[in-house]
Amino acid sequence: MTRISQAALPRRFYARRADEVARELLGCVLLRRYRRSLLAGRIVETEAYVGEEDQACHARSGRTKRNAVMYGPPGHAYVYFIYGMYDMLNVVCQPAGKPEAVLLRALEPLDGVETMRRLRGVAGHPKRLADGPGKLCRALAVTRRQNGIDLLGEQLWIASGALAASESVQRSARIGVDYAGVDAARLLRFFIGGNEHVSRLPASRRRRPQR
DNA sequence: CTTGAGATGCCCT
């Protein structure tokens, strides 16, 4: 069992710009109550989606049935289904009416690793268990059933955490939003530099490891 | 190690 505090971050943490929240979520711990077990992972990669003006954001065409939760109060889960197969977990930011959110893209598994493996249907190293937004949802049994739930509640919440002195925040363009024109280039993806649990980019986008 | 294709369902133009 993890020894860090499991207290949920307060509502005001989320009631800010999504890019600030995305950066500060790095190192925090996502907790999931699932059938009597507690699953936990350290957040190592996020992306900010920053409102109707952001051409990569689901709110770019205004409020719809799918994105309605983003327009609601902060500190709630926005979970949507994509590619016919995967769910994506976001946390809603900003006060109600301002549709911003942070996509949780990768975790370093801390607790409940065996359950995560079972949910994912894979064996092997924990660094492959939740190193991508679709895998993260599978590993924590998060689906559209959780869309709209309060992150200050009982089944899914985030506790504070910190970066080690040796860790640094890195930024890049967001993944998979090439259609978004100039917004595709904005540096709204945040990750812990060098962390092994960060998602692997498609080879076509990968750069040579810097030395 | 790499690349490419296929899976698969729902929202919204």
Next chain:
DNA sequence: GGGCATCTCAAGA
């Protein structure tokens, strides 16, 4: 009906 904030597997080198 297009396209999507993805992933896995198989095959090649």
